[in-house]
Amino acid sequence: MNISPLPLAVFVVDADGIVTSWNKACEKLAGYAAAEIRGRPLARLLEFDEADAAARDAAFTAHADFDCAAHMVCANGGLLPVRVTIAPQALDPDLPRHFSVIVIPGADMPAPRHALIRDLPxxxxxxxxxxxxxxxxxxxxxxxxxxxxxxxxxxxxxxxxxxxxxxxxxxxxxxxxxxxxxxxxxxxxxxxxxxxxxxxxxxxxxxxxxxxxxxxxxxxxxxxxxxxxxxxRSEHGMRVRERAMYASVNAILITCCEGVDNLIEYANPAFEQMTGYTLAEVKGRNPRFMRAEGCDVDEYRRIHDALARRTGVRSVLRNVRKNGEVFWNDLRIDPVFNAAGEVTHFVAVLHDVTEARLYERRLHHLAHHDPLTGLANRTLLQERLAGAIESSLAGGTLGAVAFIDLDNFKYINDSFGHDAGDAVLREVGARLLRNMREQDTVARVGGDEFVLVIGDQPGAAEVAELVERIRRSACAPVLAGSQEIVPGLSIGVSLFPLDGADADRVMRAADAAMYHAKALGKNNCQFYSTELNQAMHQHLLLEASLGRALGNREMQLGYQPKVDLRSGKVVGAEALLRWHHPEHGLMGPDRFIPVAEESGLIVPLGEWVIEEACRALRSLAALGAREFVISVNLSARQLRQRHFAQRLTETLARHEVDPRTLELEVTESQLMDQPLEAAAVLTQLKALGVRISIDDFGTGYSSLSHLQKFPVDVIKIDRSFLGGAGADSQDVITRAIIALGHSLKLKVIAEGVETREQLAFLRDHDCDQIQGYYFSPALAEDGLQRMVCDDTRLPD
CATH class of the missing domain: 3.30.450.20 (PAS domain)
Known part of the structure; x- marks a missing residue:
């Protein structure tokens, strides 16, 4: 019988103790080949103590188990301590009365594996x-x-x-x-x-x-x-993440850390689409080959430092595609750690933000530049001016702000059209830019307003020379389509830090100087001065005190009578506003009405005048003068009030005044400023029953076609046409106005009549009514009531 080779030394003996088989483990243990040992007696292989030898023989005789210590006689003559177990060979029915001998080397060594297995549970x-x-x-x-x-x-x-x-x-x-x-x-x-x-x-x-x-x-x-x-689950998660990387719209790179280098191991399809490089072309290369040389140097250094520290980093920088095109890239890099906490890879996610960056730049440009001319707008002007003033203060240099307004620009728009007006603005802006240095600023801050910021000037004389040269250049004719338009520029200049150490003060000073230039005849340049500052100060004080005047009951109305030239009877009066200033005494409207117009206070002042006029009409009606007409002047701001007609209706009803006894005077220039809108508003007012009068007729730009569209009852001849009665030129104009009014079935009133000669001329040419100092100055309300009750008349 063969015994399969096991790591345990086992051989078989018959009942006489003769070896019949021998495994490989025995050969290794004792040094004998199987052929050398087969047929040898057990006593020549194993030496037992006397007691153990007797027990062994008894076990053979009884065919029983036996276990004891012994020495194996090896082929080299040595003795090897072993533990011997002898058991009846019961596994093979063909070998009755045979015994298995198991030899375990070294009595003090651990039991061999099979022996341990035998004893395990x-x-x-x-x-x-x-x-x-x-x-x-x-x-x-x-x-x-x-x-x-x-x-x-x-x-x-x-x-x-x-x-x-x-x-x-x-x-x-x-x-x-x-x-x-x-x-x-x-x-x-x-x-x-x-x-x-x-x-x-x-x-x-x-x-x-x-x-x-x-x-x-x-x-x-x-x-x-x-x-x-x-x-x-982990593998599935990895497949999902791998698929997500593959399908991601963002480009993904994975690099392997090898010393100080990071070489590309993986790139997804989005990277190939974004850059034009395939994975085969970039694998094994450092991603730095895509950098845009000379661009974003600080960002590249920051990324390099982060990778050296084995930390993540985020940056927005420029890279170069395979075709050489530069693109903006929002880059995020994160480290990948192994089980030992060491960084083995980096994962980079790239997002192409070129369009967003270009859009951001366009938005930034639009936010800081005028869309029509491409010049700086008010926001950028404030930043540049603040920087220029700061630099001037730090360096002890002189700078200037020039506030430029195009003269009569509304006339250009109305006469040549808005496209021509835009062409003029673009060309003037381009000329201003060509005459300025690169470090200076040209801004458009309003419809026809430009501002220049000029830094580092030797003195005021040099600034004046530069600004005058710019004005002459910008005033050259502009060709708009087939039309040649000659613009005019009114320029106000302030110097910094002499006229102010902050942007607001310097701008206000230049603005004041520009208005001074317009007041001096337009198309010229004026510098801000101490005297102008004082005038501005007085203007501001006047504006502040005007705001308190109504509440303090400082305003009052005077009424200048209007006389019918045919009957000599007083038929109406013009309400004239006066201000009893607590410091300056009685002030005429020419001193404070422009301030009220500019500040917007003209609206509450106008409403107060209408209230007072309606109250006076009610008092006169109570005295029997039911057809007496009081006229009040309307401002352009009042006409533009959305609910002006509705409020006027409520005021007339509240005072129980016949609308036909209230006359609203508007100037010719007001009507021609926006003729279509003015016609619509006057139509609403006329529907209420009030009378409409055109004041200062002949001083504006109205045409007969426009005049026919306005629902007007009266035209008033401006006093300037009566100043030299008897002069042929003025006589002709006055006669023409009277004839025009009558041809349109309008009443004609002459204002400012001061001499008997003027009166006679107007009578001879059939003027309807007059008012002026020749008959009476403006009266208080009680004086007007006495005149009406006494039936005071114009002498023959």
């Missing part, structure tokens, strides 16, 4: 394994298993032997399972991954490893299954 160990354990016969049924398999299959132990193992898996996996079992029987071992499906649906992924063995004479498969569910 195998059943407990199998149940405690961290994996499933199974033994399968050739029919595919379980012979042996552990508790872990029962738990995975959710089945009791009594149900397991009756089910073939392939039915523990999904149907589509069963052919593979059968094949793997067959492979183990045929080839000795196999392994595979599959999911066990429990009776109640529980699914567990296992890595199965099995080997061919036998139980006695029964061939079988023994194996284990390691739960790899967590690994499968």
């Amino acid at each position: 195998v059943a407990d160990i199998i149940d405690a394994l961290p994996c499933v354990f199974y033994v399968i016969d050739q029919s595919g049924h379980l012979l042996l298993w552990n508790r872990q398999l029962e738990e995975a299959l959710e089945m009791p132990s009594e149900d397991l032997p009756s089910t073939k193992v392939q039915y523990f898996f999904d149907e589509d996996e069963r052919p593979v399972i059968i094949q793997k079992i067959m492979d183990a029987f045929e080839h000795g071992a196999s392994s595979h991954e599959a999911e066990l499906v429990g009776r109640h649906g529980k699914r567990t992924a296992f890595l199965f490893r099995c080997a061919h063995t036998s139980l006695g004479s029964l061939p079988c498969i023994a194996g284990t299954g390691l739960d790899i569910s967590e690994r499968k």
Whole structure:
């Protein structure tokens, strides 16, 4: 009988103690080949003590077990301490009365593996394994298993032997399972991954490893299954993340850290689309090859330092595509750590922000530049001016601000059209820019307003020379379509830090100087001065005190009578506003009305005048003068008030005044400022029943076609046409106005009549009414009432 080679030294002897077989482990242990030892007596191989030798013989005789210490006689003559176990050879029925001799080297050495296995509690160990354990016969049924398999299959132990193992898996996996079992029987071992499906649906992924063995004479498969569910979930997560990287719209790079270098290992398709480089072209290269040389040097240095420290970093910088195009890239780089906490890779996510960056730049440009001319706007002007003033203060240099306003620009728009007006603005802006240095600023801050910021000037004389040269250049004719337009520029200049150490004060000073230039006849340049500052100060004080005047009852109305030239009867009066200033005394409207117009206070002042006039009309009606007409002047701001007609209706009703006795005077220039809008407002007012009068007629730019569109009752001849009655030129104009008014069926009133000659001229040419100092100055309300009640008349 042959004994399969085992790591345990075992040989067989017959009942006489003669060796019949010898395994390889014995050869290694004693140094004898099997041929040399076969037929040798046991006593020549093992030396026993006398007592042990007697016990050995007794065991042979009784065919019983025996165990004792001995010495093995080796081929080299040496003696090896061993432990000997002799047992009846009961495993082989063909060798009756034979004994197995097991030799364990060294009595004081640990027991050999097979001896230890013999003494282990195998059943407990199998149940405690961290994996499933199974033994399968050739029919595919379980012979042996552990508790872990029962738990995975959710089945009791009594149900397991009756089910073939392939039915523990999904149907589509069963052919593979059968094949793997067959492979183990045929080839000795196999392994595979599959999911066990429990009776109640529980699914567990296992890595199965099995080997061919036998139980006695029964061939079988023994194996284990390691739960790899967590690994499968991890692998699935990795596949999902890999797919996400592959499908990502953002470019993704993975680099491997090799010393101080970072070489590309992976690039997704989005990277290829973004840069034009394929993975094959970039693999093994450092990503720095895409940098835009000379750009974003500080950002590249910051990234290099972060990678050297093995930390993440984020940056926005420029790279170069394969075709040489530069693009903006929002880059984020993060480190990847291994189990030991060491950085092995970096993952870079790249987002192409070129369009966003260009859009951001466009927005920034639009936010800081005028869309029509491309010049700086008010926001950028404030920044530049603040910087120029700061630099001037620090360096002790002189700077200037020039505030420029185009003269009569509204006339250009109305006469040539808005396209022509835009062309003039663009050309003037371009001329201003050409005459300025690169470090200076040209801004457009309003419809027809430009501002120059000029830094580092030697003195005021040089600034004056420069600004005058700029004015002459900008005033050259502009060709707009087929039209040649000659613009005029009124320029106000302030110097910093002499006229102010902050942007607001310097701008206000230049603005004041510009208005002074307009007051001096336009198309000229004026510098801010101390006297102008004083005038501005007085203007501001006047504005502040004007705001308190109504509340303090400082305003009053005077009424200048209007006389009918045919009857000589007083038929109406013009309400004239006066201000009893607490410091300056009685002030005429020419001193404060412009301030009220500019500040917006004209609206509450106008409403107060209408209230007072209606109250006076009611008082006169109570005295019997029911057809007496009082006229009040309207401002342009009042006409533009959205609900002016509605409020006027309420005021007339509140005072129970006949609308026909209230006359609203508007100037010719007001009407022609926006003729269509003015016509619409006057139509609303006329629908209320009030009378409409055009004041200062002949001083504006109205045409007969426009005049016919306005629902007007009266025109008033400006006093300037009566200043030299008898002069042929003025006589002609006055006669023409009277004739025009009568041809349009309008009444004509002459204002400012001061001499008998003027009166006679107006009578001779059939003027309807007059007012002026020749008959009476403005009267208080009680004086007007007395005049009406006394029926005071114009003498013949």
